[in-house]
Every structure is written in C-alpha cells, then in structure tokens.
Amino acid sequence: MRSPVFFIVAMLVGLTGFVCALWIGNDYIFYAGFVVLQFIVLATAWNILGGYCGYVNFGSAGFFAVGAYSTVTLHKLAANTGRYFPDALLPVADAILPLSLPMLIVIAGIMAGIIGLGTGYLTLRLRGAFFAIATLALAVVLQTLVLNWSFVGGARGAYIIAPQSVAIGAYELRYIHYLALTMIVLSVLAVTVARLIERSRLGYGFATIRDDEIAAEACGVPTLRLKLVATTISGALMGMAGAPFPYYIGYVDPGTAFGLSYGVNSIAMPMIGGTTSWIGPLIGAILLGTLQQIATVTISSAVNLLIVGILLIGFVIMAPSGIVGLYSEFLRTTAPSKLNARAVGILVLASYCFIVGLGGVVFGLAAAMGAKNSVLAGLGVVEIVLSLAYLASAYGLTKLDRWSPLFTTATLAISIPLSFTYIWLDSSTLNVIIHACVLVIDIVAIWYLQRAEVTGLYRSETEQRVTV
Amino acid sequence: MDFPFELLINAIVAGLLLGGFYAAVTVGISIAFGILDIVNIAHPAFIILGSYIAYIINQTFGVDPILISIAVLPAFYLLGSAVYQVYYVSFEQRGQDALRGLAFFFGLLFVTEVMLILVFGVDYRYVTAGYTDHAYRFGQFSIPMRMLIPCVLSLIMLALLQVFLTRTFTGRAIMAVSQDQLALRLMAADPVRIKRIAFSISIATAALAGACLIVIQPVEPSVGREYIGRVFAICVLGGLGSLPGTLIAAMLLGIVESITATFYGPSWAPAVSFGFLLLTLAFRPSGLFGR
Secondary structure (H helix, E strand, O other): OOHHHHHHHHHHHHHHHHHHHHHHOOHHHHHHHHHHHHHHHHHHHHHHHHOOOOOOOOOHHHHHHHHHHHHHHHHHHHHOHHHHOOOOOHHHHHHHOOOOHHHHHHHHHHHHHHHHHHHHHHOOOOOOHHHHHHHHHHHHHHHHHHHOOHHHOHHHOEEOOOOOEEEEOOEEEEHHHHHHHHHHHHHHHHHHHHHHHHOOHHHHHHHHHHHOHHHHHHOOOOHHHHHHHHHHHHHHHHHHHHOOHHHHHOEEOHHHHOOHHHHHHHHHHHHHHOOOOOHHHHHHHHHHHHHHHHHHHHOOHHHHHHHHHHHHHHHHHHOOOHHHHHHHHHHHHHOOOOOOHHHHHHHHHHHHHHHHHHHHHHHHHHHHHHOOOHHHHHHHHHHHHHHHHHHHHHHHHHHOOOOHHHHHHHHHHHHHHHHHHHHHHOOOHHHHHHHHHHHHHHHHHHHHHOOHHHHHHOOOHHHHHHHO | OOOOHHHHHHHHHHHHHHHHHHHHHHHHHHHHHHHOOOOOOOHHHHHHHHHHHHHHHHHHHOOOHHHHHHHOHHHHHHHHHHHHHHHHHHHHOOOOOHHHHHHHHHHHHHHHHHHHHHHHOOOOEOOOOOOOOOEEEEOOEEEEHHHHHHHHHHHHHHHHHHHHHHHOHHHHHHHHHOOOHHHHHHOOOOHHHHHHHHHHHHHHHHHHHHHHHHHHOOEOOOHHHHHHHHHHHHHHHOOOOOHHHHHHHHHHHHHHHHHHHHHHOHHHHHHHHHHHHHHHHHHOOOOOOOO
C-alpha cells in the first residue's frame, strides 16, 4: 500500500473510532482514548530511533516535556502580551497569539526536534549503553532547568485553562473531543511517517546501523548523518505528542511532565509489540495503553506501572522480538508459502488467550484487592491463576510447544465453570452477555483444538512422519 | 560582599564526605558496568531496597543500620547471583544484543521501585542511631557523624575490594574476565562463575550503600532515580572499572555538588552531576583516568 493511501485508510479508521465514541456519548472514552493515542505517538517515535537504529532512548519523558512546556510558555505569553513584549512588537504578538493547537504542536515539534538534533550531536561518539545513559542524563538536566524556571511555574507547576469549546467551521466541538481528534490525526501521522521511513532508503540505512554500525560505516553508509536524522525525527514526534498535554491535564508540573511512566512506557510498548516494524509499537501502545487505563480505574495507578514493568521484563526474556516477532516466527513454520486457515485459526486463538489472560490478571487483582469477603477474594486469586494459565497457553501455542494444545484445552475447560459462577454472582444483562460469549468461544476453541489438523502441528517431526 | 571563605571550606569538607559516600554507591556499578560490561541501571533500586531493609529492622529491633547491612550482605550476594543467572541465561548465553539487557534492567529498576511504593508508600523514611545527631566541631567547620561514618565505611569497603581485586586469584580473574575469556578458561577458571561472583559482589555492595544512604538522608522509593545519573557520571569520569579512579571522581563530584548546593541552592545539584556526565561522555568518554 502506498503511503498516501495508507494515510487515508488509517485516518478513516481513526475517524470511525471517533464517531463511534461520539455515538456512545461517554466522555470517559475520550479521556482514556487521548492517553492511548498519546502513547501511540510516543511509542512510534521511540521506535524510529530505538527500534530502527538500535539506540535506546531513556529520556522520552524529557522530549515529551519539552513539547508540553513549549505549549505552557506560549500560553503564558499569550495570556499577557502587554507585559512580555516591547511596545513595538505588541501588535504583532497580539495578531499571532494565542496560537491554535495545530500551530502549538508544530512549534513543540520544532523545539523538541532541535533538542533531538542537539542530543545527536552531543552523543554522536557514544554507542549502546553510553547513549542510553546520556539520554537519561539529558532528561534530568532538562527537568532541573524547568524546575528553576519560574516563568513556567518552576516546581509549583502551571495552570492551563482550556477553552470550553472550539468552532470548526459552523460546527461547535467540545474541547476534549477536539483534543482527541487532534491526537488521532497526530498518531496517524506518526505511524505513517514511521512506515514511510521503514520502507525507504532511510529505513535501510537505519537498519544497517542497528545491525553493525562499523560495517555500515565501512560500506559508505553516512551513519552520522542518519543518526542525526533519526534523533531529530524521533525527538520532534515526542515533542508533538506532548504539546496538547497541558490542555488535556489542566495543570502541569515537572513531576508529571517528566514522569518516569512516559520513559518506561515508550520503551515497553515497542519492546512488547515488536521493534522492527511500525505495527509493533502500535500494537504495544494500544494493548498496554488500554490495559493501563483499565488497571488505573479498577486498581490504582501504581499497580499499572508495576504491570508494565513486569510485562517488559517478561517479554524481553521470553519473547525478545515482541508479539510481531512471535507471530511472524509462527507463520514462518506453519504457513511458509501462503497464509492458511489453520495458522490463522491458531493465531486468533492465541491472541484471544493472551488478551483474556492480561485482562484477567488485572480484573483478578482488582477483585482480590477490593473484595468484601474471603470467598470473593479467593475467586479473584483463582482468576489470576487461571489468567496466568491463559498467558502460558498463548505463549505455548505460538511457540509450537508440544504440551500447549492439551494445556490450553484444560485451561479453557476450567474457565467454563468459572464463567457460570460469574453469571450466577452478577446477573446483569451486560455481564451475562459477556460471559455467554466467553462460554461459546471456550467451547468452539476446545472443539477446534481437538481437530487432527491442529494436533498434527504440535507433534514432533518424527511423529508427523509416522502419521503421514 | 567579601568572599565567604568559611562557607567554601565547609562546602569542600561536606563535599569530601559526600564524595566518600558516592564512592560506596558507585563501586557496584564500577564492578558491574566497568569490569563486567553489564549495564546494571537497576543498581540504585537495589540500594534503595537495602535502605528499606535497614529501615524495617531498625524500626522493629532498634539495631544499628550499618550492622544490619553487614548482616544482610549474604542475602544481597544471593540476590545478585539470582539476577545474574537470569541475565546470563536470557541474554549472554543466547547472544542477545545489549539493548534488551538494558531494557531488562530498566524494567527491574521500575518493578523494584513500584513494589516499594506499593508496600511502603511514598513517605520519607529515616533511621535513628546513637550517632545520627552528633557532630564534631573544629573551629569554623563541623563534621557531622552521619556523614563521617558512611564515608569511613565506604573507604574501608573500597580498600578491601581493591585488595581483593588485585591480590587474590579470583579478584584478578574478575579483572581479566572482560578482556579475554579464552585465556581465563586456559587458567582453569570458568568465566561464567567468575562473572557471577563479581556481579554478586556488586549487588552486595548495594546493601552497605543503602544503609549509608538512609543514615545520611531520609529515603523514599524514587530517590534512587537521582542516583542513576550520579553513579554513571562517577563511573565514567573515573575511568571504567578502576576503583581508585572511582573514588577520586566521587570526591570531585561530591565537592562540586556541595559547592553548587551551598552557593546556588540545592535544586541545581542534580543538574551538576548529569551535566558532568554529559560533558564527560561527549568530550572524554574514556574518563579522566581511563586506560
């Protein structure tokens, strides 16, 4: 698919989501969606440097905060032009300020891009771990500067009051809807840029740096220039992600803008999704972003960071190439020439197990921690254990481990009575519908796993030869 | 305004003491990162863990935090072995790139910190011991005991480690392991075992450093993050893997930070160490005393 077509298709998908959310009419979807979209931009931006070039950036929060604080600065300037501008410049300042959100995003992108370029220059000689530590240092230096800069509030932070609504043409749009819409455009843009880079000469250049920088240099790849391009683009996109943040949150202080959660999330999301292609960070961001929203609502925001940390460690150890890597490895053995129904079926089942497992851990934790009596708490613990079994099934199925079909069948079978218990405990319509669906999926999946074409796949090669 | 000379002397003395403590914090990284080439950015998190263990035992039994840390050294040694085993099996053995090892330690840092937050909350914790409020006064300047004891302890630890690394067979093997594994094998030493021992020692130093930290200042789980920049700045500045270099760089950074805090305010102090780190990395990556 060519990039303009891809952009339009992705925009259509985003807009469909937007319209659906409007139709549901719950504002929380926009607030949660904004955060997830923000993470999509951050993860994609991180991946341009971290995934394509192999340079780990721990300082994502710094770039994000540069974007956020460039908005704060411009907002403050616009609020009182008479005080900050000399008389000669006053008419010009009044004409330009306050800037619209897209303009703010562009300026934030330029600012963060310049800082990215500076980082590139400063750290050109550094490789691997040294670069990573330098970026961490950069974020702290930036944070200290902001802490001591009283114009943007220093350690006290700054209040940014967002307008109630924005008029686009004749249509009046609530501000949170406007923010979400802007973020949709921004994330589609970021993903398109990442995809474009991946398939261009630039992307191949980046890949040579990742695989062997010295060899690339020796072959005439202009590694220095490419690295500068990568740090600039990556930094600029992170800054752009941060630009709308002050209007979203309403109050910015260095602690939130430079929060470690941005740093760890923008690393964890691509690592979990897969770092070599544009789709990895996207999957990771949607998955982890949504999961964190659920965990924040049901448990607490500290626990969601714990989940991210554990998932990051788990993936780095068990599946170093992320979800995309696992799936492509699976497809390489089961469907070498072209896709077949069997491979797709198992992948769908594995994905289902993975998502149910992740969600189950969160809900189980929430149930166990907030339970009113020991029976409910016990049920929560059972759910956590079962969810871990689901995760193991998903992993085993994609890794083609021999034990996995039997193990998955057992897991699905055990979850059937649990679903009945949940229906019995809470017979609201929504709950019944959800668990009825789960029951149907469980039964279909168990039936599917017993079919010869599936079980055949999980036998060792010698056994397969005997049956043939 | 005439120059406040006494203030400067005081800042330098405080800086030297602080530097001694920084050396204790950094020595673990010097071994893991400098000698073994394992980028253990989770080290500050282990230090905070050490602080909290000292805190709990001090609160329940009233034992001196420094004694506690010496008592839990074996536990930290075992913890280090366990972490190294996971690291070895998942990354070194598989020949995975360093990028993922880095992400592993970053995740470890994060998980440890959040665990501590979940268990203890974000309140500042501190310990009390007989000497924490005591100070020696020499005319114009004073030496607080809660700075002196960590500094002395750190110097002892560094001296012992230096003797161990240069005089014993295992110590020399540790120094050699990153340079030539094959040669080490020919000397009938298993590189993996040597590395495991070295990494375990590096984590064990975190127990001592943690106890020193909580003697010096109140601790909360995210304090560790400030130390990431500091320890790597010192480690790189001192030249990778050199303990005397580490000590000198730590003293230097301590003095600079202390002077900055005295004359410009403590809020600028973190920028000093990280700025130092950035400049060192940019202009002299092999450190002041690098080989």
